Amino acid sequence: MNDLPNHFREILLGVGEDPQREGLLDTPKRAAKAMQYLCNGYDKSIEEVVNGALFASDNDEMVIVRDIELYSLCEHHMLPFIGKAHVAYIPTGKVLGLSKVARIVDMYARRLQIQENLTRQIAEAIQEVTQAAGVAVVIEAKHMCMMMRGVEKQNSLMNTSVMLGAFRESCTTRMEFLQLIGGNR
Structure with a gap:
């Protein structure tokens, strides 16, 4: 023990x-x-989390999973940050099981983190697993280290994004994603 x-x-x-x-x-x-x-994300690997849930598909249109709750601990103060992730990818012959996207978010969120790195880790993992034409991840979160101590700003919200492949290269693709996750708010 x-x-x-x-x-x-x-x-x-x-x-x-x-x-x-x-x-x-x-x-x-x-x-x-x-x-x-x-911190149980350290005990998991991407292979275990995905567990073979990749399926052949002719779909080559954007797949988005929005509003995935996430809970993590800031690596600087070990205080929580709480928010949501929006993940999109453009398949190239394979789609990922829906719950696996959320499980990938959880695997990386359940480690001591900074939000900037968390966003990149999720995007790179989705890219590696799916070999997608592009991956986009946006995270918005409230940080207890800003709310409970230090500057004590209760309404601050941090947004981070990582755009890979088509989302980085095509302004139109990026804007479509951002509009789809920004609607209904």
């Missing part, structure tokens, strides 16, 4: 708490279990 519970006990002591206080007796174990869950 790992030593995470003892480290959380030390954190409690470090902030001036008594780990023997009734309400905190099981906190080190619970916090360790929660941290392991929140």
